[in-house]
Amino acid sequence: AQTVTQSQPEMSVQEAETVTLSCTYDTSESDYYLFWYKQPPSRQMILVIRQEAYKQQNATENRFSVNFQKAAKSFSLKISDSQLGDAAMYFCAYRSGPLTSGTYKYIFGTGTRLKVLA
Amino acid sequence: DTAVSQTPKYLVTQMGNDKSIKCEQNLGHDTMYWYKQDSKKFLKIMFSYNNKELIINETVPNRFSPKSPDKAHLNLHINSLELGDSAVYFCASSQDRGAYYNEQFFGPGTRLTVL
Numbered sequence: 001a002q003t004v005t006q007s008q009p010e011m012s013v014q015e016a017e018t019v020t021l022s023c024t025y026d027t028s029e030s031d032y033y034l035f036w037y038k039q040p041p042s043r044q045m046i047l048v049i050r051q052e053a054y055k056q057q058n059a060t061e062n063r064f065s066v067n068f069q070k071a072a073k074s075f076s077l078k079i080s081d082s083q084l085g086d087a088a089m090y091f092c093a094y095r096s097g098p099l100t101s102g103t104y105k106y107i108f109g110t111g112t113r114l115k116v117l118a
Numbered sequence: 119d120t121a122v123s124q125t126p127k128y129l130v131t132q133m134g135n136d137k138s139i140k141c142e143q144n145l146g147h148d149t150m151y152w153y154k155q156d157s158k159k160f161l162k163i164m165f166s167y168n169n170k171e172l173i174i175n176e177t178v179p180n181r182f183s184p185k186s187p188d189k190a191h192l193n194l195h196i197n198s199l200e201l202g203d204s205a206v207y208f209c210a211s212s213q214d215r216g217a218y219y220n221e222q223f224f225g226p227g228t229r230l231t232v233l
Contacts, residue, residue, distance in 0.1 A: 033221075035221055037224075043227045045224035047221050047223075050221055093222075099173065103149050103166065103173050104149075104220060105174065106163065106222055108161040108162075110158075110159070113159075
């Protein structure tokens with residue numbers, strides 16, 4: 001069974017600085033998707049960035065980028081020029097290959113709480 | 119327009135009661151999910167439905183009964199509520215077949231408090 005591990009329960013970063021959130025996963029599949037979701041105090045889950053496993057190029061979305069190391073099964077999120085609005089819980093998620101039903105299973109890590117210091 | 123909506127957003131009830139949470143998505147997705155997020159923020163899958171058919175049931179007590187009248191709706195009914203059911207419940211949807219990107223879209227969550 002696939003697992004997703006976020007080893008940092010909490011991280012802090014100074015405003016305008018850069019922070020990296022770690023995520024590792026375990027799978028025997030070769031084709032899958034990885035995601036980072038953000039959950040601010042409003043509770044709404046918001047997609048930050050996605051990565052297809054077959055793509056070697058790391059995904060980037062404005063100030064957010066990932067370091068995807070497929071062999072090491074590592075998928076870290078880098079936030080550059082941190083802003084107060086980045087303060088939230090961040091969840092790493094893995095989407096499996098297709099089940100027999102043709103659908104997929106999503107597995108979430110336990111989350112990392114990011115604090116941004118003014 | 120709200121993509122995935124849930125009602126109610128807050129629910130406070132007594133132990134032993136029966137309650138329902140409703141979820142609707144207007145994205146045309148074919149798969150919907152229920153997640154439970156506990157006080158430690160751990161997000162755990164409960165159920166998933168694809169085109170009204172139950173696909174995933176993650177060892178959830180049978181006091182929890184999902185119902186999908188059509189592929190745009192997935193409701194969650196909980197019987198005989200217990201203190202441990204207190205959590206935030208999230209509905210989500212995704213387009214799994216024929217989609218290039220397959221992320222899940224989440225509703226705003228329903229905070230259930232059992233007294």
